[in-house]
Amino acid sequence: MSDRMTAPWGEYALARFPEDPRDRLRAWDASDAYLLSHLAESGTPSDGTVVVVGDRWGALTTALAGHRPTQITDSYLSREATRANLARNGAEADTVRLLTTQDPPPGRVDVLLVRVPKSLALLEDQLHRLAPAVHEGTVVVGTGMVKEIHTSTLRLFERILGPTRTSLARQKARLIFCTPDARVIEARGNDPWPYTYQLPDDVGVVAGRRVVNHAGVFCADRLDIGTRFFLRHLPGGRGGGRAVDLGCGNGVVGTAVALTDPDAEVVFVDESYQAVASAEATYRANADGEAEFRVGDGLEGFAPGSVDLVLNNPPFHSHQATTDATARRMFTGARRALLAGGELWVVGNRHLGYHITLRRVFGNSELVASDAKFVVLKAVKRGS
Template sequence: MGLGLGLVRRAGGMTENHFHTPFGDYRLQRLPARRRELLRAWDAADEYLLHHLAEQGLPSVGDRALLLNDSFGALATALHSCPLWSASDSLLAHEATRLNYQANGLAPENLRLLTSLEMPRKTPDLVIIKVPKTLALLEYQLHRLRPLLTPDTRILAAGMMKALPGAAWKKLESLLGPVQTFPGRKKAKLMEIRFDPGLAAPPNPWPTRYQLEGTPYHIINHANVFSREKLDIGTRFFLQHLPTGRGRETLLDLGCGNGVLALMALHHNPEAVVHCVDESFMAVASARATLKDALGPEVNAHFHVAHDLTGFSDQSVDRVLCNPPFHQQQVVGDHIARQMFRDARRVLRHGGELWVVGNRHLGYHKTLKRLFGNATLVASNRKFVILCATRA
């Protein structure tokens, strides 16, 4: 069966959102929604997986399928007729899956959405892995999968060649069993893994911890957290210039990652209340573990898995700290940062401050001046700038 379906057809610069599969035709949308979206909610690896499944007569009637890392629900939507678990580290992936089910009139009774820290309690008949770009996340997921599998479990893994971690197939083979690779199609790679229950696997190394230099604190990191092995140079620079001695205030660590900014903000301002916000389940779990380990279980902090600040009232925050990502999966751009800045402006009180660190070339000062009317350079070096914008 050919793979000439689901091509991008642009009209007026917009991307065609019709997903043609052997299991039906669907309309799919990415999240966060953009006015002139040029990217599809699926890729050639999704197409390859679905056509291979159809050729193999899978899933069979009543088969339970587990999906890992289905970014926008393309696989879940196409396979909606069988009982499904879909596990992801992204809240946006969950919301996109719900949106695409609703848009296609699909009943969600067969679907169970799981976070990246959860696994089904029953053995799946079929496991489909979209290989993440983070090899550590794949390693963690394979360790969690092992107790669920039997030699009869069908396991497929796929991804786009340009985004596949170089050692992905070795990780699959060392933790699950022999890997059969199929010829590449449309720059997508497909693998089938035969589970070997007698394979001796090392213990799961995640989460990890390292000591934050110059402090008694340890930073706890789940597998999909940015800078999970050591402090990144942008955050290190930011920590050198955090404002101190602000007393009782409400702080928000937006895109909190492992919580290191929130931790040091509380270290400098122990009377503050801090909110850690991230759309990654593993990031928020890491931040919670980091702050409670460092400052005790009664730490004055709150933790939110969210991709925006809808849950925060207007003018309810004194200061926002932000080290924004400049990519969503393999897509590089500043659209996420711009939305974070807009959200921050709404929740800041008059006179409240947004503190941002970013690469010099990203030009965040221009965006902040448009939104806030001001942007003060706090510090800079050859690679990074720290900016402060004040809500008038």
């Protein structure tokens, strides 16, 4: 569903990606509009290299396309939304440079616009990576909803780039103004990401193994309790076949499959570039043999009937919004990609009711394991 954002330079038709008529969530919010209004009032940007970090659905990048900005994002979906929104609004494809968080950043940044991410760790990593390109004349403005900007957010800007203050709130949005200081940038210290830790001794075949987490990956400093429960109840070795760790995060589940069944062909998939980089590093640290690592929109691009097993710990947030849309799409994609008799194994919070969604998509759902907080469910593809 597309809607329209009014900015000082015009009105823009915007949509999230992939477009879903059932999804009523907008592709922009008040913090995007506030930042664009501020830029128009201050006459920024006038020239130089403009970098937009963390633009969630391309609203900022699309509105600033005339300034030929560079967008940096961790999200494949955000990147594809930006492409679609640029085309929807008649921008030339080569007006914007699209980079991921795994790409080298520009060598010089004159205007740095930061949509504050949900993950403080990701913001820390992004500011560290961009700091060498920032100079004392760089205009640095962050934006976010009031509930997304905390004292810790401001301290990160201050510690890595320089003195920082905030604006008054407008429509529950706030701006961050940072004045780069060469002395602060020089003394900022090393980027602590990626972060490595050792798994506990009660998680089956991966017990005591090393996990690598790039900034922004869910629960990057420890094993989250849902995955911990899942690792205790994974299917046993199946003597080969193609297994997909869908929404792989740091890849510990797919790595466990590879260690349990060395003949399996394991594919790691996530829409986060940081996650797929983490999964590959975790796999390389613990397993031998080949595996495939894909950044993409779930199981799009997988041929029907090409997968034997899908393992999934689906997210139930899209940025600040709680929604089951992602899980629903993952389950539907899994059914299409699985061969007849293939299985989808899911872990989730009990209250999310995934068994109901699985029955709608697969026609069946079996409880494999449960505790007070989580369930592990299995659905089997019947027929073709």
